Structures are given as structure tokens and as C-alpha cells.
Amino acid sequence: MxxxxxxxxxxxxxxxxxxxxxxxxxxxxxxxxxxxxxxxxxxxxxxxxxxxxVGRVPELKGVRDEGDAIVIGAMTTHHEVLHDDLVREHAPLIAQATATVADPQVRHRGTFGGALAHADPAGDLGAVALALDCELVASGPGGERRIAAADFFRDYLTTALAADELLTAVRVPKLGNGWTSHYEKFNRVAQAWSIVGVAALVNRAGDGTIAEARIGLTNMGSTPLRASATEQALTGANTSADAIGAAAEHAAEGSNAPSDLSGRSDYREHLARVLTRRAVLAAVGTT
Structure with a gap:
């Protein structure tokens, strides 16, 4: 048309x-x-x-180091993010998820900030931003403000950006040593949106147990979600397949999974449990 x-x-x-x-x-x-x-x-x-x-606005492009965080310009393409050394070092979860976005042609044209501002709950990067506790930087007539990822996504295709504001960058906190990550998704074909996706971050304690876990869910509601019940269940747990599997059974709690042509809500809830188990096992290196 x-x-x-x-x-x-x-x-x-x-x-x-x-x-x-x-x-x-x-x-x-x-x-x-x-x-x-x-x-x-x-x-x-x-x-x-x-x-x-905004394709010709130079201030919106590139990745830079700001000490306790890396800052990704909103107009940085998925391809550039995927291959950036700072992203790979300090936020590998972003690279892992970005590698699954659509196909190479889309990754060369699509942008990191554009995907987040579009706020499609089936998009992969919203759940990643939640898990990483990112801050999204908006500029408008009143100046610049930072919006926590948890407050940025308001509803389906709706964000906290005002009509006269522009998403200019995303601040990604550096997590430091001890954190591992993995992004797991399920879709019908490589180019399709996620039916369900899981962004897993795990921090191991000195005794090998899980000190902290963050789990972001893709396409389990009208916005990206955190699987808080699973996060709580994983805290203090060992990294055995049985312990992680038991925690993953709580992954769909508090979600509002949609039903559509790709799958019913109960099917998505099942996928959330299965994919959370896979993602956390991969993050901790347990087979």
C-alpha cells in the first residue's frame, strides 16, 4: 500500500x-x-x-564509555551495536539479543534506540533494557531527562516519551565481574518477531550459588516484563538443573501473555517457563 x-x-x-x-x-x-x-x-x-x-543527526550515533556506564546513541544500528567492543565487554546480553534481531539487512538499517522507542512487546531489546536496569535519555524543549527502563514502557507501542521529546541515548550500567548472561527466544522463522523471549542475567556468589538474577520477558504482556517470582526463587539457589528448573516454573507469574495467531496465552506461559530454564542454564554454564 x-x-x-x-x-x-x-x-x-x-x-x-x-x-x-x-x-x-x-x-x-x-x-x-x-x-x-x-x-x-x-x-x-x-x-x-x-x-x-533523524538519520543525519550526528549526536545520536556511536557508543562511548562514561565510567560507570556505557552510552549507546539512539541512532546506532543493530549491526554497529552487535560488533562494538564496549558492548561486548560490558553488556554482552545486548550483543546476544541483538544477534537474534530479524536478519542482517534489518540489523544494518534498524537502530537500537528506534527499536526501544517503538516499544513493540515482541521486540527483543525491551526485555534486555529491563534486565540491565538501563536508563533511556530523552531530550526535549525542557532539556534532557533520564527515564528508568522500568518506567519507560507504558503500554503497547506506548512509552514515557512526550510528543516533543526524542530518545537520544541509552545508558547501560556496567555490571562488573561475576555476571553472566544469555538471551533465548522462540520464533517461527528467523525474521519473525519473538513468540516469547527471555533475557537472563546471573551473578554468582563466592560459594557458587546465585547471588542475584534478573530475568526479562519478551512478548508476555503489553510491555516487556521482569519475571520477579523467578528472580526471587533463584536468589541463593545452586546452579543445578533441578534448582534452576524449579525456579523457572514461576516465570509466567504476574504476566498477561497475549493470544494471537502465533500462539495462545497458555502456550506462551509454557514457553516462558521452558525458555527461562534454558536461558539461566546457559548463563551459568550448566548443561
Missing amino acids: IPAQFEYARPESLAEALDCLAEAGDEGKVLAGGQSLIPVLRLRMAYPSTVVD
């Missing part, structure tokens, strides 16, 4: 981009990599008055 008519703006600085968004008001849309927005426009599921293309 052909999109409805809209005005097109292509700013070349962050200040210019914010001016364009302010002028567009509630009817404006930001174009980042376009891998999510363009299909929505073509299906006429959105009717923006103005599309603001």
Missing part, C-alpha cells in the same frame, strides 16, 4: 530535530532506521502530519 500524505523533515542537528518535533506537535513521527515505522505507514496504521527523519 501507499502511505497517506505527510510532510517530511530531515534535520542535521539535535536542536533542529527538536524544533521539527515541536512544530509537528502530537501528529509528528520520528523516522530512525525505518524498519518498524515504514511498514506501519504503508499499512496506514498511522497517519502522521510530519515525519522527522
Whole structure:
């Protein structure tokens, strides 16, 4: 299909981009990599008055080290994130999840910030941002503010960003030694959205037990979720398959898994338990 008519703006600085968004008001849309927005426009599921293309804004690109965190520019592509040395060293969970996003063509065009701002609960990176306790940096007329990942995702395709705000970067805390991670997902074909995905982070204590676990769930509700019951069950547990499997049985608690053509809610709940077990076992290196 052909999109409805809209005005097109292509700013070349962050200040210019914010001016364009302010002028567009509630009817404006930001174009980042376009891998999510363009299909929505073509299906006429959105009717923006103005599309603001931020592809030429240099302030939004790249990964940098800020001491206790790494900062990923919102317009950094999935391919760039996947192959970045800082990401691989300090946030391997991001690289693990990003490697599963769609296909190489999408990863070369799609952007880290664009995927998070789109806020599709079937997208892989929201659960990862939750598990890592990321902060999402928004810029607007009032200046810059940081939004915890737990507060960023409000509802289906809805975030805490105001209409005149732009997601500019994501701050990822450095976890330090002792943390291991794994991202596990289930989908019908390689390019498809996750039917369910699990982002697992595990910190081992000196005696080999689990000191802390963080589990993010993909596509188990209208937003990414933390499997808090499983996290609690894993704390202090040993890393045997039996102990991890017992904790994983709580993975779907508190979720609101959707039913659609890809699977019923009870099927997704089953997948959440199975994939959580696999993800945690892989994170701790237990076979």
C-alpha cells in the first residue's frame, strides 16, 4: 500500500530535530532506521502530519564509555551495536539479543534506540533494557531527562516519551565481574518477531550459588516484563538443573501473555517457563 500524505523533515542537528518535533506537535513521527515505522505507514496504521527523519543527526550515533556506564546513541544500528567492543565487554546480553534481531539487512538499517522507542512487546531489546536496569535519555524543549527502563514502557507501542521529546541515548550500567548472561527466544522463522523471549542475567556468589538474577520477558504482556517470582526463587539457589528448573516454573507469574495467531496465552506461559530454564542454564554454564 501507499502511505497517506505527510510532510517530511530531515534535520542535521539535535536542536533542529527538536524544533521539527515541536512544530509537528502530537501528529509528528520520528523516522530512525525505518524498519518498524515504514511498514506501519504503508499499512496506514498511522497517519502522521510530519515525519522527522533523524538519520543525519550526528549526536545520536556511536557508543562511548562514561565510567560507570556505557552510552549507546539512539541512532546506532543493530549491526554497529552487535560488533562494538564496549558492548561486548560490558553488556554482552545486548550483543546476544541483538544477534537474534530479524536478519542482517534489518540489523544494518534498524537502530537500537528506534527499536526501544517503538516499544513493540515482541521486540527483543525491551526485555534486555529491563534486565540491565538501563536508563533511556530523552531530550526535549525542557532539556534532557533520564527515564528508568522500568518506567519507560507504558503500554503497547506506548512509552514515557512526550510528543516533543526524542530518545537520544541509552545508558547501560556496567555490571562488573561475576555476571553472566544469555538471551533465548522462540520464533517461527528467523525474521519473525519473538513468540516469547527471555533475557537472563546471573551473578554468582563466592560459594557458587546465585547471588542475584534478573530475568526479562519478551512478548508476555503489553510491555516487556521482569519475571520477579523467578528472580526471587533463584536468589541463593545452586546452579543445578533441578534448582534452576524449579525456579523457572514461576516465570509466567504476574504476566498477561497475549493470544494471537502465533500462539495462545497458555502456550506462551509454557514457553516462558521452558525458555527461562534454558536461558539461566546457559548463563551459568550448566548443561
